[in-house]
Amino acid sequence: MEQSGGEAAAKRAKGPDHDAGAGGEDRLSALPDDILVLILLRLCIEDAARTSVLSRRWRRIWTLLPELRFGIIQDPYLLRESLSASDVPLRLLRVCFPDASAQSLAVWLPAAVRRVSGELVFFNLVTGIATGNEEDERGTFELPYFKKATSICLDLGFLGLSMPPAGVFARLTDLDLTDVRFHSPRELEDAVSSLRCPNLQKLAIRNTKGLDSINIDSESLQLLELRNLRGVLQVTVLAPALKGFTLWHCFILDQNQPVVKISAPQLKLLNWTDSYDPSSVHLSTMERLQTLSSFFCVYGKHGFPLNHACLALLPRFKTIKCLILTLCYLTEIDNLDYLMEDMTMLPDITSLKLIVIAKGHAIGASAFHVLRLCSGIKRLALVSYQFNLKKHMSMIVDNKSIELFHGKLYLDNKIRISSLVSVLEQTVCSSGCICDQPTNWKTEDLSLNCLQDIEIVGFGALEHEVAFVKRLLNWVTVLKMMTVTFRHSMTESKVKEFFQMCQSFSRPGLCMKFYIYQNLDKVSYAPED
Template identity: 45%
Template sequence: MEDGDGEEGAAKRTKLSAGDGGGGEDRLSALHDDLLVQILLRVGTSAAARTSVLSRRWRSLWCLLPELDFVSIADARAIRAALAYHGAPPLRLLLVSAVGATAGSVAEWLPLAARRLSGYLGLLNVVPKTRRDEDQEGAAAGEVLELPCFGSAANLALDLGFIAVALPRSGVFSRLTLLSLDNVRFHRPCDLGDAVSSPRSPFLKRLTIQNAHGLSNLSIHSESLLQIRLGGLKGLKQLNVVAPALSALYVISCFSDPLAMSQPVADISAPQLETLHWEDAFDPSSVRFGNMANLKCLGTHFYLAFGQEDFGHNGDCLRLLMPSTELNDLENEYLMEEMTMLPDIMFLGLTVLASGHAIGPSVFHVLRMSTSIRRLELATDIYSSNPQARAACSSSCTCDLPPNWRTEELKLTFLHEVEINNFRGTEHQIALVKQLFGWAAMLKDMTINFCHSITESTARKVCQMLLSFSRPEILMNFYIYQQTTSGFVCSKALMHRTKLVA
């Protein structure tokens, strides 16, 4: 019986194998290239490349993918081989991540990418800090990456790890709408402004240059640019922007070189500008803004409320906010008194780095000059991971001075909405919120976003305390951060109180 069952079972297995095609025809390989490419797109570039060992039919099929992701395949030769494949379609997406790539290794494949790319190129080159000095020596010796002209690309985001680069002197970026260059060392002479201005980048909408060396003069003339972000341009001496459609300009730590003896020089002509963040050295005699009748948001340096002002940030901030005011030497103990006026604004965003000290006097001083605001957004210690930032200061600390902020009348008649972020529920913070309820008689909505380090039980106690201060007609919203199973942090609605209407 056992032998008979064994023979019958073997026969059945033979039939099933033949019927399933397990040892017969390769039906998958018989599919059209277009369909196989769609299948390979779903498994990713790394897995798709491994199919090349299956047979001659599959050897180069993955090179036909319109989206290539070399995040886990950082070999320059493999990238070059894929990009050079004859008959491959235009690339709508190319992602490359490398560790310690050199100008030479990137040059192996970048010109090929420029010829094929029609969509987005993202390059991330992570270079250890100890390697950067070596790269600088290599650049001085002539190891420079010649950036090609991407004639058909739409978006370029290049984090070059401080590779020395030379920009193309000719060619038109005819479809480019977004350009981001980060951690880059421009090889002199550098005319970035020529490359991003309208004659060569006619459709460029957004430009971001961050952490760059070797760019001393930047002159941009663009009819299409809507947003410019410049941050950490070491050695920048002069900035000129003529952009009729520009709506947002960010200039952060570009002129703030403590070793530079010259004053910042800038000339900005952007009549449609709505958002200006100038967190940098500022002198109204050398930094000129044209007509900005549409300006809605103005961001400045942090302002130090107490202590010795040695490095000019307060002066830059005040000169920007009060350009017609003569400033004193700013060496007084309570520095907020130097700020005597602010522009007429409807929305006020304040970021306060308190480190456990009282924030009431400084916030009161600013609000006293901004009585027409409709919305207030307040963030406390958002950049501080120091445990001392959570501890209250001593009772003898001068941070709660002058004391008139608790007793002096302040009418914020138009203030309807308040949002407070990174709220810890300290005694100083609760005291300020209590005062806000008294200052803003027409307040309609208040949102409290607790700091991620606050436990839910503590947050609920603070909620009940704040609800006891507020009025029934105010809509109160409380949120606490929580970490999900996937590791992401999101906000959780902790408590709401709807408006009570009589």
């Protein structure tokens, strides 16, 4: 059987040390090095390193690990010492550093360059809110030339970043840069070009300053994500292999005219949540496009830029397989206009994913309006978020991922995050709120005669949610599958009550599945008799 790099390296170590102890047979220490390495991989790196004091036999076992996941580490010299303790190639190095400076990165990154042959992940956990607007005193560093790395993910807390002027990242397939002050946009463009990154497949650039233009020319790139690029004036992408492209809040942040040119004949997914003007945005034919994602605010003032962009973009595509439409409610809507009536047409689609950021408001009116415009769909996914974002000072994350709106924060081994993070707080709208209007969804008939598959995610069994699902089940005629995933906060009694209500709509050929969360694990639900 083929062995991983860490296991192969472990076999090069010496056999059991018979001087390990005289108190009896030590069967654990007698195990082969590759087995001991697999055991230590289940520990956090701090605990794994502590095993070195057990005996001479264990002294260097932890240095054979092919993966190093550091929790919060504050001493860059200690990190450099840990990395220098071995020559074993690392398929994963993950580091979390509070309030890191450019100088502190320069201490340990050269040691990381020597060992990383797989994935490098670095989080700069900035105390307070890092915006990049203030004069940054933590400096700028040059990214070393990681010639063996396959994936680099850097969340820099708005440290300054200069890309290496030379060198080919021959093995790099994924590059993810978040909260970065770029030294020069030309450096980035050169570094991610086909000449410098011939195998780059995924590129994500989020929350940046210093990029007034983005010019991507890559023959290998398949996924490109651009989010919150402050000050950007122009985006040009020439990527013949590109399959997915996301443009999210780049031009709209500074109310800049969107100047975009995309040449991506293989594109299958387009996620556009930004300003759009057909006179300055030039998209290629996109004959292979299958999925389009856009954003619309349910209440607001007429002429809202993102709504205008959505209404201008959608007519460009007459027929498309899947539409992902995000409907967003503001928390306070009493003095705002109902904007859904501005949406009068949708592309001809077979699948609709409707993401509703409801913040406690009733979703029946807006969802009904959208369904009337695409009554021929075969599949509907309804994802409901009934919360606001709330700031919280400290959180324990135990081998889980916190999924936020458009991305995930991955942290391991019970890391305590002392910096500000966002967590979810469920909210309920005020009594007498106008969100339930217009009420035609409660009385009008709608024929969804092609709809065969319904998936509902984030269901809370609130009164207005249950009422909408009842109407939905009355509108369908050929439904074959219905899947419901309840919200984390659901009580057993609420789940059981909704389950029984759905069973009243059961008929031959219809399969219903229900899922709840136990802690953070999604499990199938069936009521006890």
